[in-house]
Amino acid sequence: MSYTIETIAERINARRVGDTPATIDWLLTDSRSLSFPEETLFFALTTKRNDGARYIPDLYSRGVRNFVVSKEAYKWVESGQLAMSNSDMLAVNFLVVANPLKALQKLAEQHREQFQIPVIGITGSNGKTIVKEWLHQLLSPERVIVRSPRSYNSQIGVPLSVWQMNEQSELAIFEAGISEMGEMRALQNIIKPTIGILTNIGGAHQENFFSLQEKCMEKLSLFKNCDVVIYNGDDEFISNCVAKSMLSAREIAWSRKDMERPLFISKVEKKEDCTVISYRYLEMDNTFILPFIDDASIENSLNCLAACLYLMLPAEKITERMATLEPVAMRLEVKEGKNGCLLINDSYNSDLASLDIALDFLYRRSQSNGLKRTLILSDILETGQNAPTLYRKVSQLAGSRGIERIIGVGSEISSCAARFDIEKAFYPNTEALLRAISRGELRLDNEIILIKGARQFGFDALTEELEKKVHE
Numbered sequence: 001m002s003y004t005i006e007t008i009a010e011r012i013n014a015r016r017v018g019d020t021p022a023t024i025d026w027l028l029t030d031s032r033s034l035s036f037p038e039e040t041l042f043f044a045l046t047t048k049r050n051d052g053a054r055y056i057p058d059l060y061s062r063g064v065r066n067f068v069v070s071k072e073a074y075k076w077v078e079s080g081q082l083a084m085s086n087s088d089m090l091a092v093n094f095l096v097v098a099n100p101l102k103a104l105q106k107l108a109e110q111h112r113e114q115f116q117i118p119v120i121g122i123t124g125s126n127g128k129t130i131v132k133e134w135l136h137q138l139l140s141p142e143r144v145i146v147r148s149p150r151s152y153n154s155q156i157g158v159p160l161s162v163w164q165m166n167e168q169s170e171l172a173i174f175e176a177g178i179s180e181m182g183e184m185r186a187l188q189n190i191i192k193p194t195i196g197i198l199t200n201i202g203g204a205h206q207e208n209f210f211s212l213q214e215k216c217m218e219k220l221s222l223f224k225n226c227d228v229v230i231y232n233g234d235d236e237f238i239s240n241c242v243a244k245s246m247l248s249a250r251e252i253a254w255s256r257k258d259m260e261r262p263l264f265i266s267k268v269e270k271k272e273d274c275t276v277i278s279y280r281y282l283e284m285d286n287t288f289i290l291p292f293i294d295d296a297s298i299e300n301s302l303n304c305l306a307a308c309l310y311l312m313l314p315a316e317k318i319t320e321r322m323a324t325l326e327p328v329a330m331r332l333e334v335k336e337g338k339n340g341c342l343l344i345n346d347s348y349n350s351d352l353a354s355l356d357i358a359l360d361f362l363y364r365r366s367q368s369n370g371l372k373r374t375l376i377l378s379d380i381l382e383t384g385q386n387a388p389t390l391y392r393k394v395s396q397l398a399g400s401r402g403i404e405r406i407i408g409v410g411s412e413i414s415s416c417a418a419r420f421d422i423e424k425a426f427y428p429n430t431e432a433l434l435r436a437i438s439r440g441e442l443r444l445d446n447e448i449i450l451i452k453g454a455r456q457f458g459f460d461a462l463t464e465e466l467e468k469k470v471h472e
Helices: 005-011 052-061 071-079 086-090 100-112 128-139 157-162 183-191 212-223 236-245 295-310 315-322 352-366 387-400 411-415 430-438 460-466
Strands: 015-017 026-028 040-043 066-070 093-097 119-123 145-147 171-175 195-198 228-232 250-254 263-270 275-281 284-290 333-336 342-345 372-378 405-409 423-427 447-452
Touching (some): 119 212, 128 145, 128 171, 128 295, 212 236, 236 250, 250 263, 352 447
Parallel strands (some): 040 066, 066 093, 372 447
8 A cells, every 4th residue: 555755654654854756655664675665654763772863875876765864863954064065955844743653543543444354463472483484374365464574563664554554454463572661552553453462471572571461461451442362261370360361352262181272272282293183163073184293383283273263264274284394494594506606595475565674684684705696486475466466566565676687487577577587487387497597598606596386385395405415
């Protein structure tokens, strides 16, 4: 969704200096991550170590013309401390506010108001990202899902995540993380979840809380207007906090001990490389196989199970998809490849936001080693956008990060080959690409290669083929 600069100025209650017409699609808080300068609004945030206003001249030279600045920062602009000429200033819109971070959050809040779809808010000490990614794996075949990229769960990350919601979104899944008292209120206003999941409570970030109970109550405040809250009903501490917080939401407190709970886990049987879990929900008994045996994965899967049941995903589909859940790579993996190549493996997720982050990572890594920049990309699935629009954006993203070669895999990206005006090759599937490599029809030498594919394209085999084997 796009907004005019006038609408944004009004929504964040800013004094606008400049009258250049502009339409905004992208919000930016880190100058290094710029992709679409003309459509970008930069928030000059002040942190303990830095002031975003210092990057305005550099962003201006790269094509950005719209900035949200504090009153203090705008005084720098007026006094000429940013070393921008008067003619530069004429082409720029400055939105002057008391606090750019609060303005970013307010804009995201008002954007969230446009949508009447289920929104899952996940908080807790551990497991937030895994629960989010597994829910995406379990629910995305039926719905167009928008979700936090990676672990964007902070005071800055949450508004940037929520900004991704658009007309095609049918379900949203956002993480919320806090490190001190009072932070959750802002995140609750932005996410406004309808479904809440509390993963667990542990000692992380404890130094800013008086007690574990205080931290748990603060986290639970995310759920104050939820329709339903999901948590481990066997955790006495969490159950007590939920009771004290007097939430009006319906509870799905799953339990392995109490048969009276709405979701009763009747049996958990660990095998050599998987776990068989039997459960009862609304008087119906079912079983699924989880391809993990560690306790954390079992707990994460039960939180996912409760959410899927609440969203009425049929039991047979839950069983089928739980069996294919994949481990979540929490970070981009960098590996040494054959023929002097460096591989960046990101099969973590496949959408525009995560592609942008991965390309940014590639760009920064490539600056010091002089390798040719190559992107191997599969079809991006379930975005709700038509292919020409989607791959035009991909081409712009690739261009903004200096990609010199693209290798596309899949029918959709192949049909949009004309969108890319760099060195390119396209293949109908992963097998065809692997054949081209093994026959020497496609050479990869001295390149930094981002490998990014939707799960069904099985890019693991590709990474294995390109990786330099080290004999122990």
